[in-house]
Amino acid sequence: MSGRPNGIADLVDYWNATDPDAVAVQYGPRTWSWAELADRVHRAAGALSAAGVGPGDRVASYDKNHPASLEITLACARIGSANAMVNFRLAPEEVAYTINDAQATVLFVGAEFLPVVEELGDQLTTVREIVVIGGATDQYEDLLAAAEPLTEIRPHRPDDSFLQLYTSGTTGFPKGAMLTYGGMLAHSVTNVEHAGIVEGNVALVAMPLFHVGGSSWAILALYGGASIVVVRELVPEQLLDEIVRRKVTHGFLVPAVFSVLLNVPGVADRDYSAVRELCYGASPMPLPLLRQCLETFPFGFRQVYGMTEACGVVTTLSPEDHRDERQRHRLVSAGTPIPGVEIAIGDPSTGEHLPAGSVGEVLVRSAQLMSGYWGNPAATAQALPEDGWLRSGDAGKLDADGYLYITDRIKDMIISGGENVYPAEIERVLAEHPAVLDVAVIGVPDERWGETPKAIVVGKEIDVEELLAYCRERLAAFKCPKSITVLSELPRNPTGKVLKRELRRPYWEGVERGA
Template sequence: MASVTPTAESQGSHFVIDPNSTVSSLLRKHSSERPDDEALRFGEVVRTWAELDDRVRRLASALRAEGIGPGDRVAVLDLNHPSCLELSLACARIGAANAVVNFRLAPPEIVYVINDAQAKLLLVGPEFAGAAAGLRDKLETVRRVLPVGGDADEYEAFLNAHEPDTEPYDAAPDDCFVQLYTSGTTGFPKGAMLTHAGMLAHAAHVAADFELRRDDVVQVAMPLFHVGGTSYAFLALAQGARIVMARMPDPAALLDMVAAEGITHTFWVPALMGAMTQVPGAADRDYSSMRAISYGASPMPLPVLRASLELFGPRLHQVYGMTEACGVVTSLGPEDHADPAVAHRLVSAGTPISGVTIEVRDPATGERLGTDEPGEIWVLTDQLMSGYWQKPEATAAAVTADGWLRSGDGGHIDADGYVFITDRIKDMIVSGGENVYPAEIERVLAEHPSVGDVAVIGVPDERWGEVPKACVVAARGATVDPEALIAYAREHLASFKCPKTVDVLDELPRNPTGKILKKDLRAPHWVGRERSTV
C-alpha cells in the first residue's frame, strides 16, 4: 500500500503539504503568493485569495470581540454558503472550532447538536430563521444568533466592523477546528473532532492519488455538514485550487456548472448521480474538463453505475470513507471501472489511498484475519479525528490504544488487496451458523426491474435463529411480486442468503443524511426477543 511523505516544497503545480502546517498558515501562503488569483466562487460572489484572507482575519477579530477563543465552539445552520468556510478558517486562526449542523435534522436533534457542542454563536441561513427563532429558548449556550444572507443579513456588518486580526493563535497540529457530527443511526450524533493535521493529511493523500493541482477547479456540491462537503472544500483550499460552491445539489445546475466553470474534480453521491442520468439533455453537455468524479457515502446500485459510466465515461472514482477519518480512505479508480476483465471489482471499495493502511480484524478479539476472511474493517492513518467531543468512552471504543479506527463496517480484502464492504457489523444476519451480509443480497435485488429501493434485515426464525427479509419499494410504474422476487434471488444467491419473505413498502425509513434506518425496520419483529435493534 502506497504512502506519501509530505514535504514543504512545491512540486510543479502540485503543492505538497508540510505535516506540521496549520490551515491558517496555508491560507497565509496562498494569499501572499497569489493574492489576485480567484480562490472561491459562489453564484455571483467571487473571492480572491487576498480577499478571502482579509475576510477570515476580520471574522477572527469579530469572534474574539464576542468572547470566543481557544477551545470554544460556534455553529452554523444553513445551506452551503461561503460564510461557513470562512467561519471554519477563522476558528482555525483563533483556536476555536466550527460545529456545522445538519440542517436536515429534526428540531430536537438540532437542539441536541448545538447544545452538545456548547456553541456560543450560531450562524443561521434565511431558510432556517423561523426554525431557529422557535428553538432559541432551548439553546443553552448560544449568546447570539447571527442571520446570514437574505434581507436580514447581519453577517457582513459583523465581519466588516472589525480590523483584520494580526495575531493568529499558535495552533498545534492536533487542535480541532471543525467538528462534524456522525449520522446517528443508532442514537444521538457524536461530534468528531477534526484537526489541522488530520484534515491536511487527508488533503495531501487525496490530492496525490487524484492528481489534484493548484490550477484545478473543485466543485463543492455536497452539504458542508458532511465530510463530502467540508473536507472536499479543504482538499481544494490546501492545494490552492479554485473552489466553486453550490448552495444546493441540484442535478441539472451541477451538470451545467461543469462546463461553465471548467470543473476538474467533484464529489457526488449515488442518489444524485442517478438523478443526473435522468436530466433532459444530460448526454449533450460538455464534461471534457472533468478528470475525477468521486462518488460514495452510500452504496451505488449497479444500474445507476452503468448509466453513470455511459454518461460520464472513465472519470469515476468510487470512494469509501468516514467522518472519523476526515473523509476518503479507499478508492476504486477509472481503470477498474473501465476494464470488463475485472468487472467484479465494481462492487468493491477499491484499495487504500496513500497514507492509509486497512486490515480486517475479528470484531470480538481484534485478531488480524487473512485473505477473503470476513471481519471488521480497521483503519490506520494520520487522517484520524482526535476523538469524539466530550465522549471519552465512545472514543476509546472506536479508536484503539495503538491508533487503529474500528470502522464498524464488515468486509474482507481479496488476494489483490481490494477492500469489499459487506455491511455494518451490527447488521450482519447469523442464520443457522452462517454469516449473511444484507448488502450482498441488496445488490442482487436492486438489479430486478421491479425494485426501486431495497433494504434487507434479519427477522426471527424458530429453526435458523434468524433469516433474511427483504423490504422493498417498487420502481416507478412497477409492481413487486414477492414470490417472483424470491425466485429471482434464488437464481443468484446461495439458498441460505435468499430472503424468505418480502415486505412491499411505500418508502424506507431514513435518517437526515439518507441512510436507511434498519433498526426501525427490525424493531417490530424483535419485540420481546434477545436480538438488539440498534
C-alpha cells in the same frame, strides 16, 4: 511539502501570497479572489476573538451550503477554536441537541433557518450570540465589515480540533467527531496528490458542508490551490449547467445524485471536456447505475470509501480500475488504501487481524484519524482503542491484491443457523432487478434458524414470488430472503441512510435480541 501550504491554518495566507488575484471561491453570481478570501477569513477570526471565542471553544454553523461556513471554519483554525457544523435536515429538537452538545457560544444561522432557532429560544443553553447569514439583513456581512482583521495564527497542536462534524446517528444521538489540524492536513496532502489537484483546477462543492464529503472535500481542494464552486441547492439540471459553465475539473457526489442527473434530458450531449474526474461515495453505487454512468459520461470516475472519523477518504477505486475490462469484478470493491492509510480486517469480538479473504470489521490506522468524540470518552475508547486502529463498524474483506470489499455494517449482520449473512450482498442482487427502485434487507426472528433475511423493497408492479425466485437463482439458499414486503418508501435519517432499526422494530418487539 514544497509548493503547498504548511498547514490548514495558513492555507489562505499561502495562496494569497502566491496568487492573490486568482479566483478562490465561486458562489452563484459572486466570486472571491484569494486576497478577498484571506481578508474575509482574517475578519471572521477577528470578530470571533472579539466575541470572546478562544482556544478550545466551539461555535456552530447552521445553514445550507454557503461560503460563510467555510470562512468560519478557516477562521476557527486560526484562533484555536472549532466550528461545529449542524445538519440542516435535522428536526428542531435534534438541532438543539447538536448545538448544546457542542457547547457553542456563537451560532451562525442561515436566514431561512432563523425561525427554527427562534422557536428553540432558551433551549439553546450555551449560545450567547446569534449571527444571521444572508436574508434581508445580512448580519454576517455587517460583522465582517466592522471587524478588525486578525492576521496572526494562534499556536496550536496537530491533535487540536478545528472542525467538529457529527455522525449521522442511525442508532441514537449523533456524536461529534473532533477533526484535527494534523488529521485534516494529512488527508488534504494525500488526496490532492492522489486526485492530481493543482492551481487552475475547479472543484465542485455540492455535498452538504456538515458532511466530510462537503467540508473535507472543500478544504482539500482549497489546500491544493483549486477554485471551489459552492452549490447551495442540488437542482439536477442546474448542477449540470454549473459543471459545464464553470469548467469543473473535479467533484464529489453521492450515488443518489448521479441517479437523478442521468434523468436530465440531453445529459449525454453536454460538453464535459473540462472534467477530469468525479468521485462518488458515502453509500454503495448499485452496479446498474454505475454501468449507466460509465456509458453516459466520458470522464473518469473514482470511488471513495471513508468515514467522518478519518477526515474522509481512506481507500479509492481509481478511474483506470473503473474501465478495466479485464477486472470487472473490482467495480464492487472500494479500491485500495490511499498513501498513509493502513487497512486491516479484524475479528469483531477480539480485534485480532484476519487473513485475506476473511470477513470481519474494517480497521483503519492513519494520521488522518479524529482525536475522539467530543465529550464522549466511552464512545472514543470503543472506536479508538489503545492499539491505534479505528474500528469502523463496517464489515468487509481484503482480497489477495489488497482491494477492499465492504459487505455491510457489523451491527446489521444477520446470523442465520450459525452462518453470517450480510444484507448488503442480498441488497446488491435485488437492486439489479428492473422492478426494484430501493431495497433494504433485515434479519427477522425465526424459531428454527434464530433469524432469517427479510427484504423490504420499493418498486412498481412487484411480483413477490417472482422476486424470491430471482434471488434463489443468484444467492446461496441460506442467504435468500425468506419473505419480501413492499413499501412506498424506506425510512431514512436526515443524511439519507436507511433506518434499519425502524424496519426491524415491529418484528423484534418482545424478542430478546431487540432492534
